[in-house]
Amino acid sequence: MLSVTQLSKKYADKTVLDDVSFNIAPGEIVALLGANGSGKTTTINSICQLIEYDAGDIQFGGQSIQSNRQYLSQIGAVLGGSRNINWRLTASQNAEYFAALRGHSGKAVKHNIAQLQQRLGLDKYAKLEVLKLSTGNKQKAALLSALAYSPKLLLLDEPTLGLDLDTVQELQDIIGQQSSDSGQAFLITSHDMSFIDKICQKVIVIDQGKVIFSGTIDALKNTLYSYKLRAQLANSVDEVELEKNLHDLCAGRYQLQFEQNVLRVDYETPEQVMPLLSWLHTQNICPTELSITPLQMEDAFRSLTQAAKQEEKS
Amino acid sequence: MSWLLLFKNELKLQYFDMRQYWFETVLSLVVICGLFVGLFYGIKSFAYEGQEGQSLDGLMFGFLLWTFATTAYSSITKTVIDDTQKGYIEQLFIAPKSFTKLLFVKVIVDIASGFMFLILVTYLVMWLTGNWLDIHFLKFFAALLLAAPSLVGLGLIVSGFALVFKRVDTLGQMLTLALMALVALEGLPFGPITLLPFTPGVSLARDWVLNGSPLQMYDVAIVTLNSALYLFVGSAIFKHFEQVAKRKNLIGQY
Known part of the structure; x- marks a missing residue:
């Protein structure tokens, strides 16, 4: 039309x-x-x-x-x-x-x-x-x-x-x-x-x-990640040790960020983060806040425009 | 889309506006009559004995011409300036009939309702002042209709500027005052004054309707040419500014 x-x-x-x-x-x-x-x-x-x-x-x-x-x-x-x-x-x-x-x-x-x-x-x-x-x-x-x-x-x-x-x-x-x-x-x-x-x-x-x-x-959503995990960890966590282990624990396509004791993981399938959660449990690391949410349109749109800007810069 | 529907639509719009804002309608009638009565008695106090009747008839007739001229001229500028300020001029552009055609329909509707307003004002001021003119309204309106396109052309020029430059209030106010001078000038017989908008039409109306002189076809031709010239120039200027506004994305950006 x-x-x-x-x-x-x-x-x-x-x-x-x-x-x-x-x-x-x-x-x-x-x-x-x-x-x-x-x-x-x-x-x-x-x-x-x-x-x-x-x-x-x-x-x-x-x-x-x-x-x-x-x-x-x-x-x-x-x-x-x-x-x-x-x-x-x-x-x-x-x-x-x-x-x-x-x-x-x-x-x-x-x-x-x-x-x-x-x-x-x-x-x-x-x-x-x-x-x-x-x-x-x-x-x-x-x-x-x-x-x-x-x-x-x-x-x-x-x-x-x-x-x-x-x-x-x-x-x-x-x-x-x-x-x-x-x-x-x-x-x-x-x-x-x-x-x-x-x-x-x-x-x-x-x-x-x-x-x-x-x-x-x-x-649009498929070009990006489907879920995001956000966990606020206690101050006593050893950042270097955590990051070293995290990369071994997450399988498949994912994006990981750990800043000021907040762990953010964007990933594709629900089971991808199970080893990570299990590891946190065995290490007795208790998140004070924990959330897993499906990706919203807003996040998808924001990631897309940011990616376009980064591409343009590079 | 039929023209008839467009006319009906504009008539309805005007009816709704007058009905819902009746106080504003009545107030404008009171203000215009009050203005004239003030002028009338002002002139009367200065007029010479013996010349008084002639001066007052001329004043009343000139006032009616000015009222009409203002209606015809402002019907165009009102749409562009007011509707831009009111924030929906863009919607008037989104129509199968072009905006210029819509403006012409609005003008015709405004002039038609202006005629009715003029009859009302005429009888009101004649009654208020006790100065009764023998006006043949059919002749009067025929002369005005012939001359009105020149005023529409003038309105289109100002509206074109308004579309691009937005604030043209000063120009508009100056032209409203200039119309007072235009209705006082003699545009016939042919001379430099004839080239000004509306002036030959004013003379034709005064000679034919007020003084009862026979209608000269040569004068009619001059009035028609004056109208055609200003309408053509006004339309061309408006079209040019409309294109500029569309190129620079200025429509509605008040």
């Missing part, structure tokens, strides 16, 4: 997008990740034709967007750093206005708005102008406007900003349902990694304008 090919953009001498390519199929939920200033917003703005890119092409439904504005009737966007809607109107008035602006009106749209309004918990504030709503509800009203006319592609820049946990959960459900039932595709940027982890099937990681990873969330 959406195909971004070798997209490049420079502001003066600074390259903000360098050969960015990716595809989004109908019904796919894709995360666009990257640090601040990495090029995420420029990518989204290019898709919305809010900026002119220097090179490359963006195709929607097999047609270049340069020669066809009609695709914008099938785009819904919640843009970061923007209010997105008219605060002088109510949430549903906004939704109707922006739906009509993109060529959608009638009973089906109104019905959809009423349903979404209820699901987002905005029906209680139906008569209030957006400026009188709380920050979270303002964000929900912006989402309502983007979802109102069931566009084929939704671009959501930080959609969970200011939302409470229940609403984030509701948003997850809505996105999942819209994607599976209506075949709507989503391109989402967010710093809320658990949100991304739960709903996205594909991840594109951008760093300094370049795509450094593109694939499934599982593939």
Whole structure:
């Protein structure tokens, strides 16, 4: 449905997008990740034709967007750093206005708005102008406007900003349902990694304008470690002796760090650390704190961008 | 996407805004009438005996022209400047019809509602001042419609600057004041003044509607050319600044 090919953009001498390519199929939920200033917003703005890119092409439904504005009737966007809607109107008035602006009106749209309004918990504030709503509800009203006319592609820049946990959960459900039932595709940027982890099937990681990873969330996690162990050891532990033994105890692929009596091991399979734990027991080394956690998206993303930076330095 | 839907949408937006912020709507009516009544009695106290009637009719007519000119000019700048400040101008660009087309729809809707506002203001100020003008509104609006594109062009120039430079308040305020001068000037018969925006339209309205002179096709042609010229130049300048804003990622970056 959406195909971004070798997209490049420079502001003066600074390259903000360098050969960015990716595809989004109908019904796919894709995360666009990257640090601040990495090029995420420029990518989204290019898709919305809010900026002119220097090179490359963006195709929607097999047609270049340069020669066809009609695709914008099938785009819904919640843009970061923007209010997105008219605060002088109510949430549903906004939704109707922006739906009509993109060529959608009638009973089906109104019905959809009423349903979404209820699901987002905005029906209680139906008569209030957006400026009188709380920050979270303002964000929900912006989402309502983007979802109102069931566009084929939704671009959501930080959609969970200011939302409470229940609403984030509701948003997850809505996105999942819209994607599976209506075949709507989503391109989402967010710093809320658990949100991304739960709903996205594909991840594109951008760093300094370049795509450094593109694939499934599982593939992203598989390029890294699956678990991390963290143990706070007593001060009396002999560091040299410990490090010497640790390398003999851990099998397979792993990464080990021992600093200020905190032992950190990133590894792939649960059984890998059993000899280590057994050795700690036989040596009577008792951790004051011990945790084993599966790798989170956030850690995976951080490791990936750090690795890219280290690679660039070397 | 149909134009009709776009018009209906903008009309609805204006209706919601006026209904929900009725106090603001009423207040603007009170302020504009109050301003005129103040001016009216100020001029009346200075006018010569015998010339008074003529001066006051001219003043009232000039005031109506200025009210219309401000509406037509600011309908464009309001969208670009206000909607940028309100933070959703980007969303107006994400539409199958281009932003310039949307602006034209907004202008037409604003001018249509401006006409109704003008009729209300006219009767209110005539009633308040007791100075009754014999205005043929159909002729009056026809003359204004013919001249309005020049003001739209002027608005597009200022909006183009606003899109890139953001803070153009001073330029906007200066132009609002300049409109007062423009509605006082005589743009007909053809002379250097004719080249200024809106001036031939003002003269046409004054001669044809207020003084009851017959309509000259030559004058109509001049007004049409003045409108076309400013609309063309305004559109070209706005398009240029829109491209600059898109190249430099400035849309909405207030």
